[in-house]
Amino acid sequence: MYILGIETSCxxxxxxxxxxxxxxxxxxxxxxxxxxxLFSQVKMHELYGGVVPELASRDHIRVSLPLIExxxxxxxxxxxEIDAFAYTKGPGLAGALLVGTSIAxxxxxxxxxxxxGIHHLEGHLLSPLLSPELESSSPxxxxxxxxxxxxxxxxxxxxxxxxGVYETLGETLDDAAGExxxxxxxxxxxxxxxxxxxxQLAKKGTVGKFQLPRPLMxxxxxxxxxxxxxxxxxxxxxxxxxxxxxxxxxxxxxFVDAVVDVLCKKVKDALILTGCKTLVVAGGVGAxxxxxxxxxxxxxxxxxxxxxxPLDLCTDNGAMIAFAGAVKLLQNPTLADTSLGFDVLPRWSxxxx
Ligand code: KG4
Ligand code: ZN
Numbered sequence: 001m002y003i004l005g006i007e008t009s010c011x012x013x014x015x016x017x018x019x020x021x022x023x024x025x026x027x028x029x030x031x032x033x034x035x036x037x038l039f040s041q042v043k044m045h046e047l048y049g050g051v052v053p054e055l056a057s058r059d060h061i062r063v064s065l066p067l068i069e070x071x072x073x074x075x076x077x078x079x080x081e082i083d084a085f086a087y088t089k090g091p092g093l094a095g096a097l098l099v100g101t102s103i104a105x106x107x108x109x110x111x112x113x114x115x116x117g118i119h120h121l122e123g124h125l126l127s128p129l130l131s132p133e134l135e136s137s138s139p140x141x142x143x144x145x146x147x148x149x150x151x152x153x154x155x156x157x158x159x160x161x162x163x164g165v166y167e168t169l170g171e172t173l174d175d176a177a178g179e180x181x182x183x184x185x186x187x188x189x190x191x192x193x194x195x196x197x198x199x200q201l202a203k204k205g206t207v208g209k210f211q212l213p214r215p216l217m218x219x220x221x222x223x224x225x226x227x228x229x230x231x232x233x234x235x236x237x238x239x240x241x242x243x244x245x246x247x248x249x250x251x252x253x254x255f256v257d258a259v260v261d262v263l264c265k266k267v268k269d270a271l272i273l274t275g276c277k278t279l280v281v282a283g284g285v286g287a288x289x290x291x292x293x294x295x296x297x298x299x300x301x302x303x304x305x306x307x308x309x310p311l312d313l314c315t316d317n318g319a320m321i322a323f324a325g326a327v328k329l330l331q332n333p334t335l336a337d338t339s340l341g342f343d344v345l346p347r348w349s350x351x352x353x
Contacts, residue, residue, distance in 0.1 A: 001020040001084065002019055003083065003323075004085050005017075007087075007316055007317060008099045011042060011045055011316075012040050013059070014038045014316055015067040015070075016317065023326060024330055028134050028138060029134065030130045030134070036317065041059050050182075057099055060096055060100065084114045085107060085116075086322055088120045089348070090344055101343075105342065108338070114336035115338075116329055117337070119350060122166075125147050125350075126323060127320040127323070128280035130319060130320070132310060143161065143162055144276060146278065147159075148282070149282050150291075151282075153179070154171070155176045155263075156350075158350070159276070172226060173223055174227035177259055188243070188248045202255070205246075205250045206246075207257075210250060214258050215228045217261065217265050224266065229258055229259070233255055236251055237251070261294075263291060277303070278307060282309060
């Protein structure tokens with residue numbers, strides 16, 4: 001089965017084709033990825049310091065069809081050969097979600113094919129299974145595993161028992177980790193999106209110049225809170241008045257250290273609680289090098305297998321949607337949909353799956 005995935009939940013238009021036979025025959029999952037095309041709107045939104053929903057929708061419309069053509073060319077397939085169209089149904093920006101949904105449903109209608117609506121976070125959650133690191137084996141043996149989802153909108157620890165069987169063990173009570181990165185970047189006068197910029201600047205910082213709080217780090221549960229940390233950064237910025245480069249770097253380092261400490265501590269607690277020996281890290285913040293260093297130490301201390309998606313699949317992309325669509329349809333073919341209802345869910349919790 002060839003599945004074409006369409007991701008348009010925010011500011012990235014992602015298209016990919018996945019051949020489900022690779023998953024079915026338990027070959028390394030990444031081999032099934034036949035083609036992928038991505039267009040990032042980051043440059044456009046940078047001008048406004050954040051994503052402008054209306055502009056995002058218009059740009060998804062502008063680039064989707066050329067990206068589909070490009071992706072089919074890479075996959076050496078004709079549109080008619082695609083068996084089903086997977087699209088991001090939510091959560092995300094309503095208008096942006098509608099673009100991908102309408103394209104998937106209209107092409108499927110025209111060709112008498114099926115669609116499947118995918119939860120954006122389920123896409124992220126399963127994307128590490130596409131890691132080329134798993135080159136000699138299929139990822140089927142990894143279940144159950146622990147997943148840390150750290151993106152611009154979400155921070156949660158999940159127990160992944162099987163495809164579609166997820167238990168939320170802890171989540172953020174306020175800001176997501178990526179959101180805290182983006183807000184801190186704004187306070188330090190850095191460009192959007194803030195995560196990579198703060199991370200780079202932190203590398204020039206001096207350790208110990210600031211002591212920032214680590215909210216909920218020692219709480220008994222696995223929940224997070226990052227709003228207070230951002231406020232602590234704001235307080236330092238206000239106290240300083242005019243910031244020089246070294247001040248910004250020192251504060252960025254203190255911020256990154258605090259986020260990494262909290263994420264590593266909670267993940268360690270969750271590994272102990274569940275007895276899982278595999279951790280997958282998904283979502284944009286998973287690209288962060290300081291967080292990866294933190295997990296490297298954790299891996300050495302706890303003998304845990306830590307798995308990341310390839311760097312280009314850490315942020316939003318079509319591959320994770322095509323892949324999630326493929327494995328879900330294999331597991332439950334009745335999920336294939338022929339309805340023409342445009343049922344996007346801008347707010348949709350993974351626990352409602
Ligand atoms: O998963 P994603 O592409 O989009 C969703 O939010 O679904 O994640 C984007 C988030 C942004 O907040 C961005 O600042 C953050 O991931 N991010 C990073 C890094 N790269 C992206 N945060 C820290 N370090 C990075 N290297
Ligand atoms: Zn995302």
